Amino acid sequence: MEMLAIMGGTPVRKDKISYGKQFIDIDDIEAVIKTLQSNYLTCGPEVEGLEEELCKYTGGRYAAVVSNGTAALHCACIAAGIGPGDEVVTTPLTFAASANCAVYCGAVPVFADINSKTYNIDPESIRKNITNRTKAVIAVDFTGQIVEVEEIRRICDEYNLVFIEDAAHSIGSMYNGKKAGNLADITTFSFHPVKTVTGGEGGAVLTNNKDYYNKVLLARSHGITHNRDLMKENHDEPWYYEEISQGYNYRITDIQCALVRSQLHKIDWFIVRRKEIVKKYNEAFSVFPEIILQEEIPQADTCRHLYILRLNMDMLSCTRLEFFNAMSEEGIQPQVHYIPVYWFPFYQARGYKKGICRNAEKVYEEIMSIPLYPAMSDQDTEDVIHAVRKVIENYRK
Ligand SMILES: *Cc1c(COP(=O)(O)O)cnc(C)c1O
Numbered sequence: 574m575e576m577l578a579i580m581g582g583t584p585v586r587k588d589k590i591s592y593g594k595q596f597i598d599i600d601d602i603e604a605v606i607k608t609l610q611s612n613y614l615t616c617g618p619e620v621e622g623l624e625e626e627l628c629k630y631t632g633g634r635y636a637a638v639v640s641n642g643t644a645a646l647h648c649a650c651i652a653a654g655i656g657p658g659d660e661v662v663t664t665p666l667t668f669a670a671s672a673n674c675a676v677y678c679g680a681v682p683v684f685a686d687i688n689s690k691t692y693n694i695d696p697e698s699i700r701k702n703i704t705n706r707t708k709a710v711i712a713v714d715f716t717g718q719i720v721e722v723e724e725i726r727r728i729c730d731e732y733n734l735v736f737i738e739d740a741a742h743s744i745g746s747m748y749n750g751k752k753a754g755n756l757a758d759i760t761t762f763s764f765h766p767v768k769t770v771t772g773g774e775g776g777a778v779l780t781n782n783k784d785y786y787n788k789v790l791l792a793r794s795h796g797i798t799h800n801r802d803l804m805k806e807n808h809d810e811p812w813y814y815e816e817i818s819q820g821y822n823y824r825i826t827d828i829q830c831a832l833v834r835s836q837l838h839k840i841d842w843f844i845v846r847r848k849e850i851v852k853k854y855n856e857a858f859s860v861f862p863e864i865i866l867q868e869e870i871p872q873a874d875t876c877r878h879l880y881i882l883r884l885n886m887d888m889l890s891c892t893r894l895e896f897f898n899a900m901s902e903e904g905i906q907p908q909v910h911y912i913p914v915y916w917f918p919f920y921q922a923r924g925y926k927k928g929i930c931r932n933a934e935k936v937y938e939e940i941m942s943i944p945l946y947p948a949m950s951d952q953d954t955e956d957v958i959h960a961v962r963k964v965i966e967n968y969r970k
Contacts (some may be wrong), residue, residue, distance in 0.1 A: 586960070614826055634786075656678055665686075709736070784879040793821070
């Protein structure tokens with residue numbers, strides 16, 4: 574599609590650079606090939622190996638890997654005992670799956686507003702949205718910054734709620750020196766290609782609670798158990814197993830797990846590189862009053878998954894859409910994360926009204942995500958900064 578030249582002159586980039594991209598090297602490829610040549614394509618040693626490594630890496634006691642991050646959230650909700658009539662408090666500034674998982678269980682998502690500085694769910698707003706039907710909080714580490722764990726923990730203890738952390742953005746991030754996976758009652762990860770480590774698809778559930786862990790294992794595999802201690806009937810037949818609860822096929826392949834394991838070996842470098850790029854962006858953008866930087870809580874040590882460019886619309890003569898299109902024309906393809914979940918027709922049809930989370934809606938209107946991934950070169954980073962500067966200068970009031 575031909576675009577109208579808005580800025581004029583040559584674009585900063587001719588080849589488009591996108592907001593996120595996986596990094597796959599020869600070690601990753603070899604790990605996958607080795608698994609393809611092995612005896613197990615699923616339910617094999619790569620699955621268990623990844624689970625062990627996730628525990629070791631995050632500090633969480635139990636890990637169950639599943640087919641994707643959405644399945645991980647569904648399993649977390651099942652383990653938390655969420656069912657029809659229950660309410661689950663979550664954020665609207667997230668991918669739809671963070672709320673959909675409650676709907677899968679027949680429960681009702683309730684949207685709490687965000688903090689306008691960190692963009693994470695505001696503990697005070699969680700508190701205001703609690704009723705006697707509330708069963709859990711699903712807090713999302715938006716862009717990779719861990720949520721306000723201490724405050725949310727206090728609220729969950731006070732009202733006897735399960736604290737679920739959607740850590741799809743935050744593998745490798747820390748709160749008070751502890752990693753995601755070892756902070757909430759149940760934590761979920763995603764290994765989608767835009768996330769920090771990938772398996773093509775994939776997800777994981779981390780918990781320190783054995784009961785939750787056992788429930789996740791059942792949910793992952795048809796509600797079927799081979800564990801005699803969990804069975805209802807007494808049978809001696811060697812082939813005997815039982816379906817004891819409602820479950821699904823949320824298994825992940827050994828091929829994917831081998832890829833995630835190989836990626837995990839590089840995570841320290843991924844984190845360093847992401848932090849370097851974020852630092853460069855923050856330094857470059859802090860001189861522009863037209864840009865509002867995302868703030869970090871002092872407890873956070875963030876491996877950022879998304880870099881949010883937030884515009885101070887009062888200082889610009891363009892709309893967010895015009896800014897977005899101008900960036901695209903410079904060869905920098907932004908994306909917007911996220912449309913408030915309850916704005917979607919699916920939720921509107923269920924009675925959610927626009928305007929219920931003012932902060933989230935305002936932030937949504939002002940943001941776009943710009944490129945952030947470890948394979949970006951210093952030149953790529955400079956090009957993004959150059960494009961932002963060029964577009965701002967063109968639209969400065
Ligand atoms: C990616 C993502 C998910 C879903 O993960 P999938 O692996 O794509 O199913 C859930 N929550 C958030 C916040 C995400 O970014």
